[in-house]
Amino acid sequence: MAMKHKFRRGIAALAAIALAAPLAACSSSDGGTPELMWYINPDGGGSDPHGGGQAEIARLCTEQSGGRYRISVELTPNSSTDQRQQLLRRFAGGDSSLDLVSMDPPFVPEFAQAGYLAPVPEDMIDEFTEDRVESSITAATWDEELVAVPFWANTQLLWYRKSVAEAAGLDMDAGVTWEQITAAAKEQGVTIGVQANRYEGYTVWINALIAGAGGEILTNPGPDLDDVELGLDSDAGQAAANIIREIAQSGVGGPSMGVSDETVALNLFQDPATSGFLVNWPYVWAAFPANNVDFIDDIGWTMFPATDDEGDPAPPFGGISLAVGAFSEHPDLAYEAAQCITSEEMQTLYMLGTGNPASRAAVYANPEVVEQFPMAEMIRDSLEQAVPRPQTQFYGDLSAALQREWSPPSGVNENTPKESAELIMAVLRGERLL
Amino acid sequence: MTTITERPSRRKALTDRARQERALGWKLAGPAFIVMLAVTAYPILQALWLSLFRLRLTDPDSREFVFFGNYQVIFTDSLFYSALLNTLIITVVTVAVELVLGFAIAMLMHRIVLPRRTLRTIVLIPYSIITVVSAFAWLYAFRTDTGFVNEWLNTLTFGAWNTTFDWFGSWAPSMTVIIISEIWKTTPFMSLLLLAGLAQIDGAMEEAAKVDGATFWQRLFRVILPNMKAAIMVALLFRALDAFRIFDNVFVMTRGANNTETLSTLAYKQTIDRVEIGMGSALSVVLFLLVCVIAWIFVRGFNVDLAKGRN
Structure with missing residues (x-):
């Protein structure tokens, strides 16, 4: 009997500890230095404070602050969809630990419209837009106001096997069209790595194809639902659908095109037997040697392919904007930290450490950057032409509905653009599920 | 209950x-x-x-x-019906297969004497694995880049099977993998419940039938099964309710691509992805009502007494 009582009391004590422990962990902070929590998307540096990534920048900025603040990092999930979801849940719950957030640009409008982002201090706007490539400022702007700080800017290039292009007689330096590389891939029996899994990366591709044909998915961006007008059901939409269908049905997209994300596409390109072309972000340049690719000398790069002969190519725009949470207890310090994080010094370090391109144009003239990234100039040119994804607070729904109608890529046909436009509108009006 | x-x-x-x-x-x-x-x-x-x-x-x-507006959208949307159909297919197929497999395993566990405890432990291993982990294991096994299943099938069919077959590229193969994974994961649970039922049967009845010259199948269908009807029904009910709420496998393997959406993933999408709380709640309510209907069918229709075995 006595044993039993002891046992029960033990359980009660354990339960009390289990309930109290997380509370204690939350309230702990060492000394007087305010702690800034920075939610970072995974990069090459992971959470290693010496890894060359955002975690290292956090360490360096903490040191440079001279004790004014201390930045800790928290990793968000791998995929951009999951990142949005986690951040959204935290913001919706009024989480005050969201001081600094590395955010995928298309989600900025949704978060800004919901009032989740702390306003950018007036006197800092000049500094945050100084020397930045134009597309990165556009992506951090909502309703004509800067709502986030451009950190790094990303764009996709076309990577190719020089031997394949030569055999197919393509002049890669002059720029190529999707039709040309599809024909070349068929003729040479090689593949084109693309992103056509039902995820955010597929929207990136569809948007680039439509923009490359002079079209727009969203013709009048703005906060009001009633004003939303879509440009999918157009010649540009048809051109995009034709390209995707052709690549899927001819098999040059590889055996698992319907589930291919950046990694699957990269693996496809790394297979020496079938590699031909790949559209992907510049991080792949650092991945080739890491994955022991033995034909690196045969790999070339050029501007993202044009949708047709007439229009200019519209390379995808990506990267990360830095936002300050509206519920943060130290918004002023967070913006001060953002100054440090997005400084030329840190962006250079970040580009060298992770291969993620800077939003500051000056970084591309840095000799070390030029040496490590022979394609730096091409990246900067591509960023000048890059077209961001549609800016709307309903971006999540728009993108998901688009992905649903355009999946699987082998099922895309001439009705897909029109049907996807109808679905998007119905979903936005709350008349359809998603 | x-x-x-x-x-x-x-x-x-x-x-x-x-x-x-x-x-x-x-x-x-x-x-x-x-x-x-x-x-x-x-x-x-x-x-x-x-x-x-x-x-x-x-x-x-x-x-x-909006009153019942959300429900109206749900019941007029084809996506809901395709999710409902997928959920029903998964429930019926997995529960049926698990019943047969689980019963066979339960019989084996019941009869075998020597490595009894070892056998029971081994059988339980899949059930002790977290569903998300087992879903990832099956996903990686079937994927074209990391998987080995295509290679095995290729060897077994003397090269006839295409090693680049994309299991997650269309509806039928995706559903097949989801169902196989679900069966592998939860059959042990079914067999444990059935084992409990088997243990309750009075051995004398079976012996009497044996003496009277009944064959194995006659004993199975005339003596064993009728005497453990309650246990079978409880096992079926538990598993049917469980399978009807399937989420992890679909979420990990396809995220609802290629029309593999189930009711749970659909509700998740509205609530968590789209933060459409109203619509998500409406879907959850519908899911809840459907689960109640299934339970009611079992309890009333088949006269399952859930308290049986406690007496």
């Missing part, structure tokens, strides 16, 4: 002792009852209430009372 067996018919004629016992009962069970209300009744009622609104978490100002 419990069944009340003896309902007092004469309410007024309570003795002092009975009244005190009742009061004591409330004192003892009352706190637990309140906790139950707080953690189950409150969320259910709130979901019911929220399901009558059009409410987007990122746009709280546009909250609008």
Whole structure:
């Protein structure tokens, strides 16, 4: 009997500890230095404070602050969809630990419209837009106001096997069209790595194809639902659908095109037997040697392919904007930290450490950057032409509905653009599920 | 779930002792009852209430009372019916296969004497693995880049099977993998419940049938199965309710691509991805009602007494 009582009391004590422990962990902070929590998307540096990534920048900025603040990092999930979801849940719950957030640009409008982002201090706007490539400022702007700080800017290039292009007689330096590389891939029996899994990366591709044909998915961006007008059901939409269908049905997209994300596409390109072309972000340049690719000398790069002969190519725009949470207890310090994080010094370090391109144009003239990234100039040119994804607070729904109608890529046909436009509108009006 | 067996018919004629016992009962069970209300009744009622609104978490100002509008959208949307169909297919196929497989395993566990405990432990391993982990294991096994299944099938068919076959590229193969993974994961649970039923059968009955010259199949269908009907029905009910709420496998393997959406993933998408709280709540309510219907069919239709075995 006595044993039993002891046992029960033990359980009660354990339960009390289990309930109290997380509370204690939350309230702990060492000394007087305010702690800034920075939610970072995974990069090459992971959470290693010496890894060359955002975690290292956090360490360096903490040191440079001279004790004014201390930045800790928290990793968000791998995929951009999951990142949005986690951040959204935290913001919706009024989480005050969201001081600094590395955010995928298309989600900025949704978060800004919901009032989740702390306003950018007036006197800092000049500094945050100084020397930045134009597309990165556009992506951090909502309703004509800067709502986030451009950190790094990303764009996709076309990577190719020089031997394949030569055999197919393509002049890669002059720029190529999707039709040309599809024909070349068929003729040479090689593949084109693309992103056509039902995820955010597929929207990136569809948007680039439509923009490359002079079209727009969203013709009048703005906060009001009633004003939303879509440009999918157009010649540009048809051109995009034709390209995707052709690549899927001819098999040059590889055996698992319907589930291919950046990694699957990269693996496809790394297979020496079938590699031909790949559209992907510049991080792949650092991945080739890491994955022991033995034909690196045969790999070339050029501007993202044009949708047709007439229009200019519209390379995808990506990267990360830095936002300050509206519920943060130290918004002023967070913006001060953002100054440090997005400084030329840190962006250079970040580009060298992770291969993620800077939003500051000056970084591309840095000799070390030029040496490590022979394609730096091409990246900067591509960023000048890059077209961001549609800016709307309903971006999540728009993108998901688009992905649903355009999946699987082998099922895309001439009705897909029109049907996807109808679905998007119905979903936005709350008349359809998603 | 419990069944009340003896309902007092004469309410007024309570003795002092009975009244005190009742009061004591409330004192003892009352706190637990309140906790139950707080953690189950409150969320259910709130979901019911929220399901009558059009409410987007990122746009709280546009909250609008739409009455049964969300339900109307659900019941007119083809996506709901395709999700319902997928869920039903998964439920029926997995439960049917698991019943047969689980019964075979239960018979084996029941009969075998020597490595009895080892065998039971081995059989339980898949069930002890977290569903998300097992879903990833199956996903990686079947994927074209990391998988080995295509290679094995290729070897087994002497090269006829295409090693680049994309299991997650279309509906039927995706569903096949989802179902196989689900069966692998939960058959042990089924076999454990059936084993309990087998253990309850009086060995003398089987022996008598044996003496009378009954074959194995005759003994199985005339003696064993009828005597464990209650256990089978309980196992079927538990697994059917479980399978109907399938989420992890679909979420990990396809995320609903290629029309593999189930009711749970659909509700998740509205609530978590789109933060359309009203629509998500409405879907959850529909899912809840469907689960109730299944339970009702089993309990009333097949006369399952869930309290059986406690007597």
